[in-house]
Amino acid sequence: MRRILQVYFGTKELKVLDPMENIQMIELAHGGGGRLARSLVRDEILSRFGDGPLRNLPDAAVLASLKGKAVFTTDSYVVQPLEFPGGDIGKLAVHGSVNDVAVCGAKPLWLSVAIIVEEGLPLATFRRVLDSIRAAADDSGVTVVTGDTKVVPHGQADGLYITTACVGELIEGFNLDVSLIRPGDAILVSGTIGDHGMAVMAARHHLFTKDGPESDTAPVHRLIAEIAPFAKDVHFMRDPTRGGLSAVLNEIVDDRSVDVILRETEIPISPPVRSASDILGIDPLHSACEGRIVLFCAQSVADAVLSAWKRLPEGRHSSRIGTVVEGRGRVIMETSAGGRRLVDLPRGELLPRIC
Amino acid sequence: MKYLREFHDPATAAALAKELAYAGNSFARSGRSAVIMEVCGTHTMAIARHGIRSLLPPNIQLISGPGCPVCVTEPGYIDTAIELARRGVIVVTFGDLLAVPGSESSLANARAAGARIVVCYSPAETLRIAAQHQNSEVVFLAVGFETTIAPIVSTLEAASKNGVKNLSFLTAFKRVIPAMKALVSDTSNRIDAFLCPGHVSAIIGVEPYQEIATSGIPCVIAGFEPIDILQALLKLVDMVKNKEASVINLYSRVVRQRGNPKAQELIDTFLVPSAARWRGLGEIPDSGFSFRETWRHFDAEARHGVRIPEGRQYRGCLCGEIVKGKIPPEQCSHFGRKCTPESPVGPCMVSSEGTCAAYYKYISVQRS
Ligand code: SF4
Numbered sequence: 001m002r003r004i005l006q007v008y009f010g011t012k013e014l015k016v017l018d019p020m021e022n023i024q025m026i027e028l029a030h031g032g033g034g035r036l037a038r039s040l041v042r043d044e045i046l047s048r049f050g051d052g053p054l055r056n057l058p059d060a061a062v063l064a065s066l067k068g069k070a071v072f073t074t075d076s077y078v079v080q081p082l083e084f085p086g087g088d089i090g091k092l093a094v095h096g097s098v099n100d101v102a103v104c105g106a107k108p109l110w111l112s113v114a115i116i117v118e119e120g121l122p123l124a125t126f127r128r129v130l131d132s133i134r135a136a137a138d139d140s141g142v143t144v145v146t147g148d149t150k151v152v153p154h155g156q157a158d159g160l161y162i163t164t165a166c167v168g169e170l171i172e173g174f175n176l177d178v179s180l181i182r183p184g185d186a187i188l189v190s191g192t193i194g195d196h197g198m199a200v201m202a203a204r205h206h207l208f209t210k211d212g213p214e215s216d217t218a219p220v221h222r223l224i225a226e227i228a229p230f231a232k233d234v235h236f237m238r239d240p241t242r243g244g245l246s247a248v249l250n251e252i253v254d255d256r257s258v259d260v261i262l263r264e265t266e267i268p269i270s271p272p273v274r275s276a277s278d279i280l281g282i283d284p285l286h287s288a289c290e291g292r293i294v295l296f297c298a299q300s301v302a303d304a305v306l307s308a309w310k311r312l313p314e315g316r317h318s319s320r321i322g323t324v325v326e327g328r329g330r331v332i333m334e335t336s337a338g339g340r341r342l343v344d345l346p347r348g349e350l351l352p353r354i355c
Numbered sequence: 356m357k358y359l360r361e362f363h364d365p366a367t368a369a370a371l372a373k374e375l376a377y378a379g380n381s382f383a384r385s386g387r388s389a390v391i392m393e394v395c396g397t398h399t400m401a402i403a404r405h406g407i408r409s410l411l412p413p414n415i416q417l418i419s420g421p422g423c424p425v426c427v428t429e430p431g432y433i434d435t436a437i438e439l440a441r442r443g444v445i446v447v448t449f450g451d452l453l454a455v456p457g458s459e460s461s462l463a464n465a466r467a468a469g470a471r472i473v474v475c476y477s478p479a480e481t482l483r484i485a486a487q488h489q490n491s492e493v494v495f496l497a498v499g500f501e502t503t504i505a506p507i508v509s510t511l512e513a514a515s516k517n518g519v520k521n522l523s524f525l526t527a528f529k530r531v532i533p534a535m536k537a538l539v540s541d542t543s544n545r546i547d548a549f550l551c552p553g554h555v556s557a558i559i560g561v562e563p564y565q566e567i568a569t570s571g572i573p574c575v576i577a578g579f580e581p582i583d584i585l586q587a588l589l590k591l592v593d594m595v596k597n598k599e600a601s602v603i604n605l606y607s608r609v610v611r612q613r614g615n616p617k618a619q620e621l622i623d624t625f626l627v628p629s630a631a632r633w634r635g636l637g638e639i640p641d642s643g644f645s646f647r648e649t650w651r652h653f654d655a656e657a658r659h660g661v662r663i664p665e666g667r668q669y670r671g672c673l674c675g676e677i678v679k680g681k682i683p684p685e686q687c688s689h690f691g692r693k694c695t696p697e698s699p700v701g702p703c704m705v706s707s708e709g710t711c712a713a714y715y716k717y718i719s720v721q722r723s
Contacts, residue, residue: 201476204476205475205476205477205480206480207476265365279476280476281397281400283404330719330720332720333406334406335404335405335406335581336365336368336405336581337365337368337372337405337406337407337410337581337582337585338365338368338369338372338406338410339372339405339406339407339408339409339410339581340406340409340720341403341404341405341406341409341716341717341720342716342717342719342720344696344716345697
């Protein structure tokens with residue numbers, strides 16, 4: 001068996017499988033409340049997060065009062081593999097909630113992090129994830145104000161699950177609502193699409209040894225802050241996560257008397273995503289982004305928004321990808337070949353095709 | 356991959372589409388039309404994705420033949436796979452089979468109920484799964500055409516070389532050429548030309564299509580970029596118009612005259628052509644593969660004492676007629692009503708490569 005694995009997957013895979021190797025792992029007792037649990041909190045959590053409100057491990061966070069309206073969201077994160085090109089579950093869990101708050105036109109401020117760990121997870125993996133939560137929180141301008149860790153027996157979780165919640169403050173001027181979208185609106189994306197979903201898929205199926213797609217997981221709060229001057233002409237924003245661009249657009253036009261017309265030539269897709277999409281038979285439009293914004297705005301400010309975005313590194317590939325017209329709830333693509341096609345909803349789970 | 360951009364060039368595509376429209380019009384004046392069948396699921400997908408149908412004049416009709424491996428797989432095959440999973444076998448499958456309805460249930464349902472069903476991208480992943488679960492039996496759902504058969508057989512070879520003991524294959528292999536011949540020989544079908552598969556041809560080569568061309572049906576082998584497809588359609592329409600029939604390979608950047616002899620040899624080492632049942636087309640001699648006697652222990656049917664039955668069909672589903680090109684999807688009374696991509700009745704709607712699914716999306720763009 002060893003040989004086959006070597007033939008097909010190199011030696012890296014073998015390491016993980018070798019039960020004889022002595023690796024430090026998370027044990028059930030780490031969650032028990034005893035000595036091990038205390039050392040886990042002290043050595044792993046406080047060493048990383050103890051410089052702020054978590055210092056004395058309060059039961060709850062006391063937050064400052066806000067001038068503007070508070071924006072609040074929560075989400076749970078499960079992903080396999082836990083670490084993938086361009087990121088890991090920790091980054092994802094921070095960016096996910098931060099971005100949900102940001103695309104409401106808000107400045108993300110505070111974050112809660114609750115982790116469920118499966119017994120047997122290598123301690124080193126756990127540490128890397130914690131490090132990346134800290135780094136992502138710093139990069140996103142949020143403070144982790146409360147959190148929790150639980151350990152469950154082997155087989156009751158897939159390595160590690162994270163739930164985060166984020167509170168932010170509405171930026172003055174933004175008043176976003178899907179009902180404000182009207183014929184004539186321009187549709188913008190802040191960067192290449194499909195990167196995260198394709199990176200995870202490619203990693204799951206061991207597709208590339210190098211030059212494969214990388215997750216775009218990143219905070220979008222700077223992109224939002226940058227366009228605040230045009231806030232009143234921005235009608236709606238979303239982050240195209242699960243289901244990708246196609247799901248978000250379909251959801252937006254669903255049951256409305258508008259169609260979205262996309263121009264294929266304007267949709268930014270990175271070359272590695274394109275080749276992964278060719279190999280897997282998965283449309284990049286169906287593949288999740290974790291650091292992008294889809295924005296609907298009045299034509300009059302479209303160029304200004306784009307040039308504001310392009311000033312930031314995370315916005316350098318931003319593009320105006322289409323227009324809203326009167327219609328009946330369809331998302332239509334004008335293809336690079338000059339044809340037209342319907343951009344449909346992905347069917348639940350993304351699955352690689354046969355050939 | 357960069358060179359592929361040139362096969363996307365909008366200006367070239369527009370020029371080709373214009374030429375096609377022109378050819379179609381001059382055709383129409385003489386009261387004629389052309390029915391072109393593509394026999395490759397990836398072509399069906401590409402045609403849909405690039406909106407090729409919207410570029411064709413009405414008298415050039417594109418129909419999808421039995422080229423989607425999921426669409427031609429019988430419900431009995433799914434039933435057998437579910438049965439194996441119920442017995443505790445780890446079933447490894449390509450993603451598209453998951454949602455296909457069997458007689459009563461689907462693999463997705465079985466998985467939700469706790470069966471161990473693992474989705475893979477490449478057959479080689481099965482080796483890893485077999486290695487990780489040495490105390491379980493692992494069965495790979497080996498469906499597909501020559502393109503897919505080649506990597507499956509090389510997985511088989513690796514498994515045998517490395518003495519893997521817990522892996523077998525539930526096969527429903529299909530060969531394209533015998534199916535095309537069967538379609539042509541049934542004179543009640545109307546097919547004027549074939550758009551021939553790119554990937555399959557990379558394995559089998561150009562020569563096998565000769566016999567079909569000799570019987571009067573032009574064949575063009577093409578790639579999957581919009582310009583590949585438009586060029587091929589133009590060639591086919593030309594040949595139909597001039598009543599010529601030959602085999603033209605427009606995909607020589609991938610397809611060699613003799614195909615891939617190494618892959619052919621590998622397939623031949625393990626498998627022999629045998630009769631196969633196609634949903635809709637019935638049994639066609641030599642249109643499948645089975646294991647050579649020496650490799651029987653890899654055959655999941657033999658190893659687990661199961662037999663793929665002829666499962667029930669879906670009531671009122673006309674997939675069979677559709678993959679023969681006899682009727683367009685709209686003529687099925689379920690189309691767009693009871694049967695949609697969200698809640699499919701038949702396999703042609705389940706698979707994103709299926710004719711009904713592709714057609715459904717096309718139609719919704721056309722109606723304004
Ligand atoms: S529309 Fe549905 S039921 Fe009718 S032939 Fe197609 S797949 Fe079968």
